[in-house]
Amino acid sequence: MPEDLAIRIEDLSISYKVSLEAKRTLKNAVMRASLKQKERTRTIEAVKHLTLDVPHGSVLGIVGSNGAGKSTLMRCVAGILSPTEGRVTVNGKISTLLALGVGFNPALSGRDNIILGGLASGLNMDEISDKTDEIAAFAALPDGFIDLPVRTYSSGMYGRLSFAVAVSMTPDILLLDEALSAGDAAFKEKSFERMRQLCAEARTIVIVSHALATVTDLCDSAIWMHKGQMLSKGKPEAIVDEYLKFLNVGSLPSSYEDM
């Protein structure tokens, strides 16, 4: 892989095999076996033959409608899902902030969760104790919420904390999946600031967002995904325009019809 690339995705396909049963249980499996039935499953191709290079220091935006496969792609780049076909090569330390937030245990305080999240992502205790205060300060939760159980947080407070944790890891590659949607205007401004700073340090960022302004503001290139395929790639303004047109018209432009 060329040295200036942070992420190289080659002909990547990811599919989920979904059971159509309400719950997969041993009981059902035994029942099926005794009736000589096969399990009813459906294969969902969430990402189809996607090829993409992301150079170091670039900010890539990904747009697309619900179920387009954006989160699936991000999970694969983070090494959480493995590809069904193709290959993903990543060069650098990854930090992820995916749609569900970090692995927060709702019964524990924000501070304890920061420590656990950091340890899971491979930091050691010293590094984390240095960072905990910094993260708490960045998240700037009101009146001592940082020491209250996470279950008492509002979704915005939760989002702030997740974002603060993800950016504090000084990753080489930062993956953000709808990370900024819950914060208020002030926090959004602050997080934009932080992301610009990370870009200035030549770190690579991939942003998935339904807030298209985020994509045009922050990214220097963008792709549009639709039903698992990458339909187009280019300057963020152009891609967002195209995507908006599609949203308003509701059908794909004729040039894509044979895809």
Next chain:
Amino acid sequence: MPVNENFVPKIQVFEPHRASLPPLIPYLKEFWTRRVFATELARFSDKAEYLDSRLGKVWLVLNPLLLGLIYYLVVEIIRPGGGLPGLTRLDHLLIGLFTFYFAQNCVTAGALSITAGGRLILNQAFPRALLPFSCTIQAFQQYLPTIPVYIFVLVVGKWAYPTTEVPGWTWNFFWIPFIVICTGLTGFGLALIFATLNVYFRDTNKLLTYITRIWMYLSPVLWLPNSLRGNMKILLWINPLGPVLSATSRVWVNGASPSKNTILGCIFWAIASIMIGGYFFISRERDFAIRI
């Protein structure tokens, strides 16, 4: 073009896999570097569990003691009189029960660790075996306070029945760390198997409540290992916890060192559980994220 000065090249390649093992050396390295995560997770889960109840820590001690009392009553009622003096039987029962519960807690908590690890598994890449491992540590932390309970019962018992054969101090107690490690390893290995099964079949943990109960009756906890006759003796060997429980009773209650075969049995089951459980779990863990 700005340059990221802290950049450390670290190339990772993600490719399709079959049900074979990922490269083991990097896996174990990652596991080792994140071991603190497992210990802290165990500590924090304890904290979360007992945060609300002031009696939390007391329950850790009270719970096994009450269970011991219940089973003692049951055993005494089923087999009135009969052979051994009461204190020996009580001691055997208590330490057997505490050791069995240590292994059982490893397995039952570990079995749920993956399916309950939802967000952590969907959002972060790390060796998944850390989650059941953390349950093993937690089970060990719950096992520790039962030792003073046992010793307390022993001391009071010896004071009340000065003629009892239950030993005071002996050098054979140095076998205890060995037994505890073997128990923990066996429990961890079995936890890996059941954690994997529970991802594929969500009713595994329901089944497990029955399995552990039967398992306990088949283990030398409520009965003494040397009370088995003839072919029944095989129960002590085909049961993964058979050798460690025999050894436990022999060291704690008789103050003697375990027999050579028992020691070999302990080592065999510890290694076998880890190897089989490890293979089963690690070869499938890359599937976990799409199945939970």
